[in-house]
Amino acid sequence: MVKDEPLTPKAVIFDMDGLMLDTERLAVTMRTKAAKELGWELSEELVLRTIGMDEGSTKKIIVDFCGPEFPYDKTLELMRELIFNQCEKEGISHRPGLLVLLNHLSRLQLPFGIATSTPREIARWKLEKAGILERFSVMACGDEVERGKPAPDIFLLAAKRLGQAPQNCIGFEDSPAGLTALHAAGIPSVYVKDLVEAPEEILRWVWRRCGDLAEAAELFGP
Template identity: 40%
Template structure:
């Protein structure tokens, strides 16, 4: 049974944890790449999960070659993906609202630590009616090193006024869990597109099927 001591703050990843957006993002990347004649694969898409835009560009350039025109791909992806965000095509993951309701009632601060750039992250959270439910955000364009470096979680803790070691980090990706652990946070993984790698299991990080288990543990 999951046991979570009461945290000073809870820090959430966004894509794949709060929002069921990873599938939409990867489908948008595939559509954009196909339009440019680039050989997109599912494996390439999965390697981008949880990564910052800069790191994604590095991975794509490595896959397609340094001469591949990244800017047209990024522009086409943004057109496709942002239209889907505006259309409300990204649903919430299960038990998000219930967990946020409980944390608010318990007066436990809440922050978001997302690799997504702030402008897009705010638009996605606002479209899902979640933006005002968080006390702070740390975004991919506000740190030098993306996940799995600890920077984004350390910044989120700072902005919510908590010590990293007293925070609970909730993540769906392997790179995100590595970032949270590197920041000395207690972490729980709720897998989405990716299952936990061997090192995540060696860390002893709890792995649960949904945020419901996190809610029950905090209530208990």
């Protein structure tokens, strides 16, 4: 693929939280709130370091910082309860341009799937709540791989389920961990920033960068 030409992949792989669904801000808020209710202070800066990572990697970062006495599992349980209650009440919003991009890829008859660090049961609930579960032909979830992002496993699994070699896919990500995973998987990446700016050493791996998902639709031609 030439950088100035329209992308011509055989399949497209999407991250979920922060890329398609506007859920990362809620997760950061509710993780810090859950910790506070249990008598601990978590800084937003610390939680933002975990964006895009699976729970194992997230736990290591937080426990390494706070110490082994930090009640990570109880905090996670309470955080998920707070998120569930909020989303049941207010729903889950799309990131800007999502439906424009999905509809465009459907018109082009390009198959697309999901590679998310979120466990499958929770991912399906989020996608259903957002009204887009049925749009995706395959899913690869955080509880289905041994190593989460920034390891490539989850993207390799998604590509396999789409029936394509990694180099024939395009991956969409919003987080440094996800972009690192795409690079390790050999999948060209499209970066759409949400909460965290990727550092320069990761940006050099990015195939394209877009302001939102509607802009990204233009990459695939008319």
